[in-house]
Amino acid sequence: MATKRKNKKDKDVLTIFGILTIIVIIVVAFIYATVNQPIPTKDEKSIANDETKEEEIKEDKTYSLNMIMVGDALIHSSVYKDAYKDGKYDFTGQIALLKPIISKYDLAFYNQETILGGTEIGVSDYPTFNSPYEVGDAMIDAGFNMVSLATNHTMDRGEQAVLNSCEYWSKQENVVTAGSYCSKEDREKVNVYEKNNIKYAFLAYTFGTNGIPIPSGKDYLVNVYDDATAKEDIEAVKDKVDVVIVSMHWGEEYTNTPTAKQKQQAQYLADLGVDIIIGHHPHVVEPVTWIDDTLVIYSLGNMISAQYQDDNYNKMVGLMTSLTITKDIKDDNTTITINNVNNELIYNYYKNWRNFKVIPFSQLTEEYLSNYKDIYERYSKVVKMYDEDMKVAALS
Secondary structure (H helix, E strand, O other): OOOOOOOHHHHHHHHHHHHHHHHHHHHHHHHHHHHOOOOOOHHHHOHHHHHHHHHHHOOOEEEEEEEEEEEEEOOOHHHHHHOEEOOEEOOHHHHOOOHHHHOOOOEEEEEOOOOOOOHHHOOEOOOOOEOOOHHHHHHHHHOOOEEEOOOOOOOOOHHHHHHHHHHHHHOOOOOEEEOOOOOHHHHHOOOOEEEOOEEEEEEEEEOOOOOOOOOOOOHHHOOEOOHHHHHHHHHHHHHHOOEEEEEEEOOOOOOOOOOHHHHHHHHHHHHHOOOEEEEEOOOOEOOEEEEOOEEEEOOEOEEEOOOOOOOOOHHHEEEEEEEEEEEEEEOOEEEEEEEEEEEEEEEEEEEOOEEEEEEEHHHOOOOOOOOHHHHHHHHHHHHOOOOHHHOOEEEO
């Protein structure tokens, strides 16, 4: 009887097959276990990052920006004639001594007293002014980037001049303006600006327009001040920013003392939460003071003009006020502080209605003003009519 025997080769194949089967089972089990692991959620993945961020948020942080302010650019015909050379206007030489100072600041304010309606409608002098765009070019070149457009001369040359002005300023990068607009939509827009992680609002008003009517339904062309409008504007933005800055064209011309109305309006704005009030229109300097935590500059006087010299030199002396705004964040609490308030007088020099030059008193010599030291003492006393111990105001 024949005996059936397993071939040795067949046995080896079966053994290899068994090993492969075991390996496949192990691999499949591993893959199954891996695939069926729960997928981490976004929150679970980022929990470590969130904890790190939370620690960073709790770190104390301090931000600051510095600011400088000057008064009226009142461009009489003598000023623009002096700037006209080789068939074009160039005002840069008239304010060249300011540029090294102004350009150092994060925010630099001035008041454009006369409308920049451009040469296409004809430049003009008092009582209905119109100035060339090159005035703005020179101011921007010097470092000014915050401009009030609400003055009693805004409507001097009618709606077209205002529209020209709006178009000019809208083309200037990194320059903030307020007080005059081309449309109702622009006027009603709530603008929040930011510099060095500090948010600020900038509003501007004038007491009136010298009796020149504003076209019906176009009040947006210039902001004429009233308490109700100011309140509405301020309340619309103050909770969105760290600092509220308001420019006020107000007061009585050629007096170094604020009027009762100025004081009343300053108190009203302070009560609404305004942090800095910048005043102009009197064409002479007035005190810099505090109302609680609100810095009030009643009048910066003229920056440049052709107003005549008199025995008091009132209209020839202007003011530069600088300050620092600091934002401290500690334990989720934010404190805004206005400090380092500094006032420097400037002198608007010219001779025979030519060679206009704005000169800081720190650079004046007897060549420009023989009694400049006496004039400095006189107007420093006007400006410093406030308690030296109140130079720092903390705002909650």
